[in-house]
Amino acid sequence: MRAPGTDRDAAAVWEITIPSRPGRLPGVSMAGFRARTPDPVDLGVVPYPAVTVALDLGDGLLVADEANGRQESGSSVVGLAPGGVRGRGRGIECLQIRLSPVVAHAVLGTSAGWGGSVVSLDDLWGRDAARVRERLRAARSWDERFALAEAELGRRCEAGRAVDAEVAYVWGRTVAARGAVRVEELADEAGWSRKRLWSRFRTQIGLGPKRAARLVRFDHAVHRLAAGHGAARVAAETGYADQSHLHREVTAFAEATPTAVAEAPWLAVDDLAWASPAYLTAARPISPGGRPRRR
Incomplete structure (x- = not known):
């Protein structure tokens, strides 16, 4: 996110934590972000071939979709190919999750197909969104946070509807x-x-x-x-x-x-x-007749 100095100084603004072990869910990448500076942050989002979930663990994250004037405070979901989306705030701490759109369909529901819109996670998960946030805030380490998030995503992926x-x-x-x-x-x-x-x-x-x-x-x-x-x-x-x-x-x-x-x-x-891109989800082979091949 944008900070004083040049844009390339931005990496120094963040304390970034990645999981200490590979995740068990294909098509999912996670990273923890904590601002090193009390100065306001303003970041323009570059489109990416994954659905991004930002779980706000502080009190200052605001995601704004300037193309349609929509703003979401707290935990938000950004769809594919966003235009004019910015992240703003002060003293930000959040867990970011990048989901392959194949996985996002099951984890977030068909509403994951906004093609660039920003929505509140509360609108998608209801009370569960607040429950997950509180558990993440109470965790004693980032690795514990990653494990909790992975368990929640795995549960939703199993219960959700897979893409064709x-x-x-x-x-x-x-x-x-x-x-x-x-x-x-x-x-x-x-x-x-x-x-x-x-x-x-x-x-x-x-x-x-x-x-x-x-x-x-x-x-x-x-x-x-x-x-x-x-x-x-x-x-x-x-x-x-x-x-x-x-x-x-x-x-x-x-x-x-x-x-x-x-x-x-x-x-x-x-x-x-993001050393391991989330969108690199293995595809299921398809036979000429349109049915998945047996492995």
Whole structure:
């Protein structure tokens, strides 16, 4: 989140804690954030191919969707490809969870398919949201917090409704190819018509399959930019027609130029907090007839 000094100083603003052991739930990544400074924080969110849950463990987190004027204080959920979303506050402490949209469908319900909206976790989980927050606040360590959160997510994942196997397959293929896919071919592989895939995928993932592929490719490109690679090289190596195409796509998703996105504080902490991307969920293989293959 934005702090005094340059955007790349943002990583130094946060005390970031990651789980000491690998998680047991595929498609789930967690990290703990505690502000090192009492100064106000204001962070523009860079779109990411996962649904983000921010569990507020302090008293100062505000998530604002400037595109529609909506603001949520406390624990919030940010859908895929958010535009104009910012995190603000002072003395922030929170547990952030990134969920593959395949997992988010079961954990959060079909409302996970906002495609970028911000909603309160209380609206999705009711009284359970407050119960989970209180247990997390009372925990004696971050590892205990991670274990509690994982147990809650696992319970909800088991009780929730899974996405169609064909939808999970198309998402997994899209991620594996870093967005360089032809959706019509994926529909054929899954044994579905293009129309059916578009409808089910949008309902269960939150975006149409073509926009989802663009988001995955965008994420790969902006992390290359943040690593210091030039825009022309990134465009050529990530499947864009040319540098102008990359510029248009980055501006469309992030509302900023490639140069500005490369310096975004949200990306500055990614290597520290999210070494294992949440959206890399294994897809279930699909037979030509559209049914999951037996392993």
